[in-house]
Amino acid sequence: MSEAEESEQERLKRNLNELLQELRVAQAGVQILFGFLLSIVFTDRYQDIDRYVRVTHLVTILFAACSVALLTAPAAWHRMLFRRGRREDIITIAHRFTVVGLGTLAAAMTGTVLLLGEVIVGGWVAILFGVVAGVGFTTLWFLLPLMQRHRDTIDSEGHPDGVPTGEPSHE
Template identity: 70%
Template sequence: MVAVSQAEESYQRRLARNLNELLQELRVAQAGVQILFGFLLSIAFTERYAAADAYIRATHLITVLFAAGAVALLTAPAAWHRLLFRRGRREYVIEVANNFAIVGLACLAVAMTGTILLLGEVIIGGWVAIALGAFAAVVFGTMWFAWPWRERGRDTVEDDEDDEDRLE
């Protein structure tokens, strides 16, 4: 049996915790994107959709594609973890999964914006629908990306690691 230093064990525990936290966060996002994806798919099979113009159909298709991209990106970390399980690649899996999660959330934000735009077009139409879509883009962009990115710039990675060490 190979002896593992206390520092290495602490590092491995931190990696395990980081991976578990990431997978928990992805479970929340996955549920929402899968429900949205199902909703978007069902729209194409309605009578009203058959009469939709090219603008609505194109917006719908783009929205479905972004929702599908979000599903792929937000579920990929589970596949990576499972395929690389016990291969000593946990740190790499976390790094890749984090990138997938961020891009997946961006795809989800676009899909949500497209969905709001589509609903606005069907219910109200015109410039109000476009304003609703633009408002949704600003809200998602601000809450999911701009604001956290600004907060992230206030800290350093070393500060974050020191905080984690104090918690252990």
């Protein structure tokens, strides 16, 4: 069935399934990162690190924890509102949680790169690694997609203008 032949409920169901699939990918990564960051505290070397690295570590853990919360919240919302006719609300909220969750994940990944840079080489080189990581995540995850998004014109039904009926819109 083409997207043009989908009912509104079928479209919402497909959109929610696609979103939940995307979240599964991000959730696995952030949960592994969170576990890694937690395990660092239990190493012998952690007792000898300076305050700057400890604070950076704590802030990075907090960003990772926020990521876990935000990227798993859509599944909880879906489960709590299951069969209540709220699929469109769930998709709207889940989209917002996902975008913010990706932002906090990018911050956690940047902090992790900074931490590893501090432990391995230290100084301005570590900060440079962190800046490069932050710019890289921001560019790949937000700026480039937003630049592509602004090239599209979306009609009132959420389909790109100029897409003939029956052709996929490549959402």
